[in-house]
Amino acid sequence: MPNRSFRPAPQSARDRLLEAGVKLIRRQGYAATSVGELCAEAGVTKGAFFHHFESKEALGAELARYWSNSTSGFFTDAPFRQIADPLERILGYLDLRIALIGGPTESFSCVAGTMIQESFRSSEPIRAACRDSILGNADLFVEDFTEAVASYGVDADPKGLSLHMQVVIQGAFILAKTQDSDERAVAMARESLLHLKRYLTLLFGKETAR
Numbered sequence: 001m002p003n004r005s006f007r008p009a010p011q012s013a014r015d016r017l018l019e020a021g022v023k024l025i026r027r028q029g030y031a032a033t034s035v036g037e038l039c040a041e042a043g044v045t046k047g048a049f050f051h052h053f054e055s056k057e058a059l060g061a062e063l064a065r066y067w068s069n070s071t072s073g074f075f076t077d078a079p080f081r082q083i084a085d086p087l088e089r090i091l092g093y094l095d096l097r098i099a100l101i102g103g104p105t106e107s108f109s110c111v112a113g114t115m116i117q118e119s120f121r122s123s124e125p126i127r128a129a130c131r132d133s134i135l136g137n138a139d140l141f142v143e144d145f146t147e148a149v150a151s152y153g154v155d156a157d158p159k160g161l162s163l164h165m166q167v168v169i170q171g172a173f174i175l176a177k178t179q180d181s182d183e184r185a186v187a188m189a190r191e192s193l194l195h196l197k198r199y200l201t202l203l204f205g206k207e208t209a210r
Contacts, residue, residue: 014052016042021063026106030060030118030126057123060115064129067111068136075140086147087204090165091197093141097169098193101176105185109173110134117174138166152204161200168196 010016020041024033035056039049053059075081080092101108116130145158172192176185200206 013042013044013048016044017049017052017059018063018066021059022067022111025060025063025111025114026109030115057125060119060123061125061129064112064115064126064133068133072137072140075137086144086151087200087206090141090144090148090200094165094193094197094200098190101172101186101189101193103186104182105176105179108186108189109177110170113170113173134166134170135163138162141165148204152206154204156203165196168192 010019017038020038021033024037024041033056035046035049038056038059039046049059053062075093075096078093078096080089080096083089083092112130112133115126116134119126119130121127139162141162142158145156145161148154149156149158149161172189175192176189179185179188
């Protein structure tokens with residue numbers, strides 16, 4: 001998802017630091033990002049940093065929550081939410097996800113997904129915050145899958161399908177980072193989500209031109 005396209009421009013020093021975290025951690029990872037770099041990117045002093053965050057770890061945990069709040073709001077208000085058919089609604093979400101994949105690889109990657117890979121053993125606060133962010137995104141679609149399962153008479157677990165969708169999305173971002181060009185990264189990530197759409201279409205027996 002592009003940086004700041006779905007969030008208002010940051011006004012406070014705290015929000016500028018969080019936006020700096022989104023940009024730098026997507027580009028170079030959590031461990032490689034220093035407090036000094038965050039301050040320089042945000043245009044604030046280290047004193048301002050430590051006024052708002054006790055440590056870099058504290059910023060990392062808050063960053064996962066900040067990311068989750070902004071992305072969940074974006075998807076909750078997106079046009080696909082107005083689609084009546086529950087499966088088409090889910091496929092509409094995936095269409096939006098595919099449309100958001102483009103440009104530099106770091107511009108469509110997940111902040112929480114990036115941090116959890118580095119910090120799942122070294123930082124409990126970051127691990128917990130990233131867990132809540134990633135699984136919280138999956139939870140947004142449990143009701144949609146529940147409706148789809150009932151509507152199409154499919155023997156499937158809505159919670160499991162929601163989690164599987166998130167697994168494919170996060171996995172697509174990881175695989176994209178293995179590529180040696182942004183063009184190949186974009187193609188790989190998009191194809192992964194297209195396969196997910198095909199799987200869901202077959203699972204629910206939906207005839208669709210998608």
